[in-house]
Amino acid sequence: MPAAEAVFRPVAEHGLLVDLADRPARAVHDRVLALDRALAAAPFPGFVEAVPGHVNLLVRFDPLLTDHRAAEAAIAGLLARSAGPRPPGRLHEIGICCEGDLAPDMAEVARRTGLSPDGVVALLAGAEHEVAIYGFAPGYAYLTGLPEPLHLPRKPAALRDVPAGSLLVAAGQCIVSTLTMPTGWWILGRSPVPILTGNPARPFRFDVGDRVRFRPMSRAEYEAAP
Amino acid sequence: MTARLQVVAAGPHVTVQDAGRPGLMRFGVPGSGPMDRLAFAAGNRALGNPAGAAGIEVSPGGLVLDCTTGAVGVAVTGGGFLVTLNGVTRPGWWRGTLRSGDRLAIRPGSWGSWACLCLAGDLEASPWLGSRATHAPSGLGGGRLAAGQGLTVHAPREVAAADLILPLPARPRHAVRVTMGPQERFFDAAARSAFLSGPWRLSPAFDRMGLRLAGPAIPPAATLDMPSEAVSRGSVQVAGDGVATVLMADHQTTGGYPKIATVIDADLDALAQLRPGDRLAFRAVTPDMAVTIARRHAATVARYLDGLGRYGD
Known part of the structure; x- marks a missing residue:
């Protein structure tokens, strides 16, 4: 075309x-x-x-x-x-805890990418992601902009009952999940910030085209979040 | 004034529905609402309810309710289910009043997969994004019914008992009309021809998200890595292994599989009433014909619903 x-x-x-x-x-x-x-x-x-x-x-x-x-x-x-440069989308900072059982695939992703877990988190947090589309399920925002070293195919088998708020990575994209669901994506953290906000005036945190930065948070900070 | 109902038994996938939540596909939210929208609208109209009133969609698992307090008019529509009031058989399409001590049972009958139980009044149920329709995969919205649960109907009204006319467009249809595409180009001539000649049957993989079909394998011609794009209620998407699925009320909003065709909206309610094992055929129409059919269907439905609204009151 x-x-x-x-x-x-x-x-x-x-x-x-x-x-x-x-x-x-x-x-x-x-x-x-x-x-x-x-x-x-x-x-x-x-x-x-x-x-x-x-x-x-x-x-x-x-x-x-x-x-x-x-x-x-x-x-x-x-x-x-309608041609012309796009206006920059709103920038959201989303806290993510990438520690322990909140990031069950961190060790395997580090092994596959040859990075340290801290190196994986630094790449996630250093990039500016963008909401490309929503899909799959309510509030599932597909974020592009994942750094190349973290581009991995899906896992061979899906894991059941992955909690809402999980940071999922696969196929060059990431998602902060909104529902407890099975997934074959790599689970690298958890956010206390819901994408389905529960606020009727603005029920979805992002619009398509918005920008997202992840801010690493400690386990203590994650646990203390509202 | 309220009427109270107690759920004695509810099969899986018995949910609260209303007219649905259109316009949120861009946020990953499908329209949901009843699988058989015409039957649901008929039930509400026969009770004098507003078109978007919340009611209950009954799956093949069936539903048994006791009225424990007050009195409330109900209408049962949808598939040909077996309806009994205090053990006495009622017609499959029927309205009447439940009074304290009455037991209403709706169980699968000779045809159909979904029944609608509409209530004359305001069914208490939690809204989500402005609608009480249940999005079955998440349970958000009014939610699933379970045995032991109480239901409250505010401002209930009684209605005179009457049989309701089952309109022709609400009967199950074994041949549904489609427009080809939007990705028919990914299928070779043999696969496109096999799609239109079948034979197809509904497989047991059947829920509010979609109907998986059993029939000829129609694999996409090329191995594809199609970027994800929006899909619709009625999309016939074909996975890499050649298995076709028709997407229904609670469909995912995007997908990366090619769609060989799209079932026109006027035929989707009748398609939803087929059962696993039933035969199904697809007939291609042009987009212009699809628009003409939609306009004729809307006029027919409006005339039918107006007639129901005048019934017996």
Whole structure:
């Protein structure tokens, strides 16, 4: 697919998947988020919601009010005008404790990467991560920006009942989990900061495009957190 | 005024639902709500409830309730379940009033996978993100029902007993319409043809998140490393081993598997009422046809619900 073109793929009677590239890249995600912002600022009649992916945006509409052709024309118009650098997303500092049983995979990740556990934590904390997409389950924000040495494939087997708040790492991304669930990702810490905030005015801590820095915290500080 | 109900027995996956929580897919939250939205809307309309009122979705595990205090109108809709009031059989689509001492049982019958129990009044249940619909994988929202649990209905109303008409679009459908894609290009001609010719059956892997199908293997043509992207209720996603799954009310919001097709919304309620082992076929329509069908379906449903609203009162 040529760099600046979009491909509109119909999804049933209620959506268009707007593909902006085949492969993920920073510039591609910039365009996804620019289109997302443009739709939020100037929704076309019948627009329902937009859902960002790594290389595309799903645009859902009400088929009683519009159709694929009208939606495509509206989106194409926004795409032509929505280029340009993205504004920096809000920066969140998220405390993480990477000690003991809160980081059960630390020793194995250190062994596989040839780093010390402190070296792993330093890489996690030194990077600026970015909320690329939400997916999988409520509040699961996929963060990109993980330093290259920590890019590991998933574990061979999933672990059950991994607690909410776990810092999970795999496939070049990380997640702070929100539910107790099985996972095949590497568990490198735990955060006392819930991503599902419980605050009705702002129920999700991050917006897509926000930036995240992890701040290592001691076990004592983790235990004392509210 | 309140009415109180006591759960005597509840199978797994019996949950509180309402019209769902649309518009939060970008935060990883699917719409949830009833598997059979038409049946749920019919139950609420037959009681004079607002369209989004909370009620109970009954799985094939069944539900038995005692009314312990007060009186409350109820409507049972959805699949062809066996409904008994104090041991006396009622029609599968029925409304009436439960009074203190009454026992209502809803058990699987001759067809269907989901029944709806709507209540004339305001069912007390915890909201999450503005909706009392239960997101089954997390249990967030109104939640699952369990034996021994009490239910409270505020401002209950009594209703005259009546049989309800089961509308044609609410019957299970063995052929559902799809638009192809958005990733049909990842499947070769043989796999696309096998998808449309089947034969397919529902496998026992069947829940509020999705229906896994048994049928021809339709593996994607290339080994893929597709970047994760949004999926929809109705997406037919195909894993690397060629097994197809239709995503339903509590689906994950993103996935990295290609979608060969998407079931149109008008056919999803009827699809949800199939049972494991039932046959299923997919018929391709163009996106324009899908829009036309959606508009015709919405008009039919609106006319039917208006008729229910006039019933017997």
